[in-house]
Amino acid sequence: METLFALSNGYVGIRGTFEEGKPVFQQGTLINGFHETWPIVYAESAYGYAKTGQTIVNAPDGTLIRLYVDDEPFDLAQAMLVNYDRALDVRTGILARDVTWEQGSGKRIRIRSQRLVSFEHRHVAAISYEVTLLNADAPIVISSELVYPEETRPIEGDPRASRAFAERVLLPQTLQSSEAKAILTAMTRTSGMTLACGMDHQVEMNGSYDIKNDSRGERGRVVVSARGIAGQTLRLTKLLTYHTSTHAPVDELAERAEEALERAKILGFEELAAGQQIHLSKFWDRADVEIRGDDELQQVTRFNLFHIYQASARADGMGLPAKGLTGHGYEGQYFWDTEIYVLPFLIYTSPYLARNLLLFRYRMLDAARRRAREVNQKGALFPWRTINGEEASAYYAAGTAQYHINADIAFAVMKYVDVTGDTEFLYQEGAEILIETARMCRSLGFYSSHVNDQFCINGVTGPDEYNTVVNNNAFTNLMARKTSGRLQRRWSKSAKAIPGGSSS
Numbered sequence: 474m475e476t477l478f479a480l481s482n483g484y485v486g487i488r489g490t491f492e493e494g495k496p497v498f499q500q501g502t503l504i505n506g507f508h509e510t511w512p513i514v515y516a517e518s519a520y521g522y523a524k525t526g527q528t529i530v531n532a533p534d535g536t537l538i539r540l541y542v543d544d545e546p547f548d549l550a551q552a553m554l555v556n557y558d559r560a561l562d563v564r565t566g567i568l569a570r571d572v573t574w575e576q577g578s579g580k581r582i583r584i585r586s587q588r589l590v591s592f593e594h595r596h597v598a599a600i601s602y603e604v605t606l607l608n609a610d611a612p613i614v615i616s617s618e619l620v621y622p623e624e625t626r627p628i629e630g631d632p633r634a635s636r637a638f639a640e641r642v643l644l645p646q647t648l649q650s651s652e653a654k655a656i657l658t659a660m661t662r663t664s665g666m667t668l669a670c671g672m673d674h675q676v677e678m679n680g681s682y683d684i685k686n687d688s689r690g691e692r693g694r695v696v697v698s699a700r701g702i703a704g705q706t707l708r709l710t711k712l713l714t715y716h717t718s719t720h721a722p723v724d725e726l727a728e729r730a731e732e733a734l735e736r737a738k739i740l741g742f743e744e745l746a747a748g749q750q751i752h753l754s755k756f757w758d759r760a761d762v763e764i765r766g767d768d769e770l771q772q773v774t775r776f777n778l779f780h781i782y783q784a785s786a787r788a789d790g791m792g793l794p795a796k797g798l799t800g801h802g803y804e805g806q807y808f809w810d811t812e813i814y815v816l817p818f819l820i821y822t823s824p825y826l827a828r829n830l831l832l833f834r835y836r837m838l839d840a841a842r843r844r845a846r847e848v849n850q851k852g853a854l855f856p857w858r859t860i861n862g863e864e865a866s867a868y869y870a871a872g873t874a875q876y877h878i879n880a881d882i883a884f885a886v887m888k889y890v891d892v893t894g895d896t897e898f899l900y901q902e903g904a905e906i907l908i909e910t911a912r913m914c915r916s917l918g919f920y921s922s923h924v925n926d927q928f929c930i931n932g933v934t935g936p937d938e939y940n941t942v943v944n945n946n947a948f949t950n951l952m953a954r955k956t957s958g959r960l961q962r963r964w965s966k967s968a969k970a971i972p973g974g975s976s977s
């Protein structure tokens with residue numbers, strides 16, 4: 474359920490955990506591309522093995538809002554609930570929950586929450602948390618927190634599980650706090666990536682209330698106290714922001730966080746929610762698939778379209794993790810899923826997003842050239858698993874041997890150009906990808922007299938990873954033929970359109 478109810482905009486992802494923190498399977502606030510590196514240790518090393526692993530890092534959790542009524546904590550696992558409703562609305566992009574809690578004393582409290590990760594404001598998320606005393610007065614205390622996560626533990630028996638680190642990965646740097654605001658900065662231990670995240674609050678209530686900033690050490694904490702009156706509602710709006718970098722110092726990121734929180738506070742939750750709905754309405758106008766006569770299939774289809782979009786909408790120069798930003802599976806790495814499964818959809822519905830993802834691959838080209846040389850090939854070999862552009866697959870047979878990744882990327886380039894007619898991209902970036910992947914394919918294969926002098930590609934792993942290192946895998950060979958052969962034909966026809974171009 475935490476995965477199904479996860480919210481993301483392609484940059485920030487928040488698993489669908491409860492604001493109160495429990496019950497919980499695995500907390501997760503994930504930033505696309507924010508990762509730790511680690512040396513891959515082999516029992517016996519060999520030529521061409523990947524050297525450095527990459528794993529997405531859990532960022533500080535800003536969703537925590539602990540509620541106390543009459544000094545009694547609201548604990549979903551223990552509370553007597555008179556009613557409970559939780560829904561993700563794919564039209565508005567808001568995860569909402571509405572529960573009524575009955576205490577042993579007979580007091581009833583209605584608790585409503587709404588959560589969003591903004592599509593318009595890439596670095597911003599927000600939570601609206603309302604507490605209404607229905608039938609009696611009582612003191613209310615809300616503790617809103619921003620805390621460092623526990624180290625991610627691998628799930629027993631799950632092959633997608635992320636790595637468990639022996640040492641703490643996210644190293645705290647600074648804590649700034651004032652009024653109802655707190656900003657944490659941190660740095661990853663080995664990859665040296667920097668992070669700043671912050672929270673700020675707005676409180677609405679007819680009666681009086683008190684706000685105390687109790688941030689200290691490694692934890693941001695803001696406490697709101699009020700004398701609750703039956704029929705009155707205390708509403709807390711919690712604004713969150715996340716910023717990461719491979720090179721910017723934490724002080725600079727903290728300034729960005731401060732500015733982002735100020736802008737979000739001016740907007741407030743209602744305006745953020747309104748902008749979210751407008752953004753999504755434009756998406757549904759161009760991407761909806763209507764299925765008549767089967768409501769369940771209709772809902773499933775729209776749910777999947779929504780998750781594809783929220784995984785890619787604001788990736789902005791990053792790739793798409795195989796699990797999106799819904800959890801730690803596959804270590805937050807990018808695979809062929811982007812080019813084969815996601816890009817065709819984006820090409821027809823959001824071509825500018827497709828172009829961004831192809832440009833991301835283009836920026837990996839130098840690393841892909843280095844990788845080709847490492848395995849004694851020409852041209853460029855794109856990584857099977859990666860976050861930073863370097864190969865991270867520790868198992869050659871099911872990883873690096875999947876040479877079809879090159880053809881998958883070339884296929885996406887050609888499909889994008891065919892559909893959009895974006896020849897500027899083809900001539901500026903796409904052609905270089907196509908030529909370098911074709912060079913790698915040519916150096917990998919050979920003409921064999923044993924099969925009527927046909928071109929063969931041996932020792933590869935196709936999409937079926939359970940049949941590894943085979944000769945002439947159908948998918949690999951056909952994709953190589955389609956992309957390399959198509960390149961030759963297209964380039965011959967298009968050369969005249971390029972100043973100084975030639976079919977050679």
